[in-house]
Amino acid sequence: MSPPPIDPLPARVPNRWDLPDLGLGVGLRTQHFRHITEKWPAMDWFEILSENFIDTEGRPLHFLDQIAERYPIAMHGVCLSVGSTDPIDFGFLDKLKALSKRVKAKWLGDHICWTGVNGLNGHDLYPVPYTEEGLRHMVSRVKIMQDYLEQPLVLENPSTYLTFRVSAMPEEEFIARLAVEADCALLLDVNNVYVTCRNHDLDPCAYIDRIPAEHVVQVHLAGHTDNGTHCIDTHDGRVIDEVWQLYARFHERAGGRATLLEWDAKIPKFSVLQQEVGKAARFRNGARKAAA
């Protein structure tokens, strides 16, 4: 079965780059390679974890090549480390660029975070202090990276679990200013907004409303683990109602944005992913009515 045609939602606030609303997609995971390449199931697009397809010429790349022939692909990484004080790794950027060309990626991005210093990689998304100095540092690095990659970076708000005492502005203000000053694109992860706001006792609606819609080209949805005292961004289950409401809230303001469901642990059958991401249509349609 071939994927159905994409039904893009009108953008009330178009993104600055006219990047397309790809519709509803899911993260491409190893467990589904065979199913996808045998059944070619209905799915508007896939997002790949960039690092999983770099420095390998084995089976994953073999499947990705086939999938990229039939579906739009966006690249999303975890090691760009835009907030790190280590030197920029241009060799890594070269690899990202080559992969982007290979799969004809619609865009490539990462997270607003740092992943290591002193040449190490913690393979986690560490928070930056939200200060003027931190902002200037990140703006400068993002600009250099974008120039080198010759395309806007699509940067995601991470789930955060701590606050530095030196932070002088709210996270969403830092992100909004980063987007404007570096002229980069944003990936608004509404689950991360929820998790972060729970962990820092903040209002997620106010957070969402302060994100500049014209910079947002993509939205993430995911499940998380609620430990009572705090939430962890585990990507291991369905999207909760509160997160759907945040998704709807953003779409009412912004209109159509490429939407992606992440499910990275306890990964279910592909049909479950289809069903879960399909729910987004309801909220997008609600936004469509609001837009009309």
Added chain:
Amino acid sequence: MRDMASLATLERWMQAVVMHPEGAEAGIQARAARALLADAARDPESVVLPSKNLTTLERLGIYADMYYLRLIEVMEGEYPTTRQLIGEHAFAAACRHFIAKNPSRSHTLNALSLRFPDFLAKTLPRTARNGLAVDVARIERAMEDVFDAPRAEPMTAAQFAAIGAGDWNRTKLRVNPALALLKLRYPANAYMTALRRGGKPRLPKPRATHVIVFRRGFQVFRRDQEPEQWKLLQALVAGKPLAGAVRATLGGRGARADLVAKRLGKWFEEWSSAHLFVQPLKGTVTFKGDGHI
């Protein structure tokens, strides 16, 4: 924090804390973190704020716990049989120790445990079970390496057939980059195969074995080899011409030419079907002549 040095210090401090193998609390008190932010050892809240529900140490602890949990989980996926052999807890402890000593320096996790088998060989108590576990770890690591190795088109039967007897002195075969050769102290490959088939194999006694791990298409295989067979392959991997490699491994004085030819025929047939030899790089080798392997 007033300048870039402060940002760098803060990042280095947080990394030192969350990568400490005994957790965030020990990390804050450790020399590496104290050298960066001494005050934080006395007053962690001077750097990281508590939340409504969590203390500063608990918040840092989320990152510290996730660091080891995530990487150990990756290694559990890479070394399932090693883990089974040495036990869940001992394996996790070994991973934690290894990660603390060998933190990742790569943007991919594929390279994280490159030196893990050597680390186990050095650090595990010397028992028969652990000896086998080290060899199993070497095979499991090789399977990871081969999985990601570059692709290459296999040599065709016609290309093999075109290597004439007169070409042997100068012909160098290009070996599949997705091939690893392992010389082991235990029959680890047979043990893994028995386990995979659902058996409950006894711990084998030490016995030198020669194993190859290779990828054919996109599937990874492991296979025992005869010692001379393995040595010949090793010589070819090292870039020796065919004739020289055969002489070095099978061609001792008194070797019967017909028996040597028979063994070679069998081995090359096996290797050819396993795609161990691949298309030569452009401009390096041509196959001409009338002989056959």
